[in-house]
Amino acid sequence: MELDQVITTAESPDPADGLRAAQVLRRVAEQIEARHVAAARLAGWSWQEIGDALGVSRQAAHKKHGKNIV
Amino acid sequence: MVTAAVAEAERRGDDHVGTDHLLAGLCATSDPSISPVGIGIEELRTIWLGLDRAALEATGIPIDPPTGMPRSRTGHIPFTSGAKETLTATLRETLELGSRKLEPEHILIALTLRSPRDPAIRLLDAAGLNPDAIRAEVIRSLRKTA
Numbered sequence: 001m002e003l004d005q006v007i008t009t010a011e012s013p014d015p016a017d018g019l020r021a022a023q024v025l026r027r028v029a030e031q032i033e034a035r036h037v038a039a040a041r042l043a044g045w046s047w048q049e050i051g052d053a054l055g056v057s058r059q060a061a062h063k064k065h066g067k068n069i070v
Numbered sequence: 071m072v073t074a075a076v077a078e079a080e081r082r083g084d085d086h087v088g089t090d091h092l093l094a095g096l097c098a099t100s101d102p103s104i105s106p107v108g109i110g111i112e113e114l115r116t117i118w119l120g121l122d123r124a125a126l127e128a129t130g131i132p133i134d135p136p137t138g139m140p141r142s143r144t145g146h147i148p149f150t151s152g153a154k155e156t157l158t159a160t161l162r163e164t165l166e167l168g169s170r171k172l173e174p175e176h177i178l179i180a181l182t183l184r185s186p187r188d189p190a191i192r193l194l195d196a197a198g199l200n201p202d203a204i205r206a207e208v209i210r211s212l213r214k215t216a
Binding site (some may be wrong): 018021023026027 | 082083084085121122124125126128129131133135136187192
């Protein structure tokens, strides 16, 4: 399914479903991020490089993930 | 019990504590065989994930919802306005019923008074439970022990 189709579908059903889906997808995104930041650190990426890839500052990336990932 | 609600949010990887987490906290800390909710935490979690899955499907994203992995952000998880309102209403219910102590049952009463769109009410609906029937049952049991 194309993205604009997904977004339109997201507007048409019960808002309860659409809103819940948006919330669940945030959880999915957070988990993907956490997993791959860990992988990047293991692969030798600096916090600067990770921040640049995520579109946040080095400090923001480290503050968010630094406690769980070395 | 509120601690259990926060733990449930952490477990699910949610970035907030809502009324649905309060309901889960109640299920996690009470014996389903005597609790008016009547379902255990494991059953509730399954129903909850079913709601998440159905919501994703309805929006054209047929993936499995995450079943819980520690969230990356540690520290304080904010309560939703609804959850805060519920805790305020809990105090009101406790006073109105003339109870001497604030019990988990009072939180359950406050939860059953939420609007039909509330996440906790949705969760009860999905579990095939009637909020009004639960409230009546809780009030009856509180009167008995009072």
